[in-house]
Amino acid sequence: MEVIEIRMDNSVSRIVAGEPVTLGFTLETDGTPPPVGSRLQFRTYHGATFLHASMPQSGATLSHSSGYSNLTITEPQVTGWNPRRTLTFTTDRDVELSKVTEVIGMVYYQPEYEDGYWPVFVQTGAEQAISTRQAFAAKWQDASGGWIYSYDVKVTSNSQQFSQWKFSSAGLPAGTKIYTQPWLDVVHDATEGIIELVTPPGDQYLLEPGKELPISIQLLYPAAAGQAPEFESLPNLMAAPR
Secondary structure, three states, X not given: OOEEEEEEOOOEEXXXXXXXXXXXXXXXXXXXXXXXOOEXXXXXXXXXXXXXXXXXXXXXXXXXXXXXXXXXXXXOOOOOOOOEEEEEEEEOOOOOOOOOEEEEEEEEEXXXXXXXXXXXXXXXXXXXXXXXXXXXXXXXXXXXXXXXXXXXXXEEEOOOXXXXXXXXXXXXXXXXXXXXXXXXEEEEEOOOOEEEEEOOOOOOOOEXXXXXXXXXXXXXXXXXXXXXXXXXXXXXXXXXXX
């Protein structure tokens, strides 16, 4: 497999210090399956803490060490990388990065050599434009043996109207699935450990300051994951304008 390029969705992302942020990027390859032993490494700088990366449903692990995290292919893959990928991180709440700063460096390693380096640039100082809160609603077992967890999420604008917005949760077990189709458009369906839902074109889901908009979502966790108290809360939940 050949890596052609990694491109961030935004060349510089405005973030809120101390809050989890999920950024999208494109991993462009020749389309062949990645070999066992290849890995995508995330190096952190300037007070960043790496939290999650979207990953294949099976045959891959995400490990963390001081200063870097590795998404490693551990078993043969039958398809190439899904090009639409995400990374999730946070910065120290008191970090002062008023200028454009590299907080993460991505390095792709083939089993026998390094295949390139791509920086992630951010600028702090952005305000929290959209707030979220969530509540666990219920759980029940599916015929497949997995467990369905239901959540009520509420989003609200903090200062102005937004007709185009998104919300995401990163850090779910790989192989999780959205159980019922939500009314928002699905960009990431939880199978790679992240859900990302976005508004469709138009302004039918307008967010207004001080008015909460409810969203119900149900996730089917893989049978191997069983039940766990941590599944009663969506991890690294965030919302932002598009």
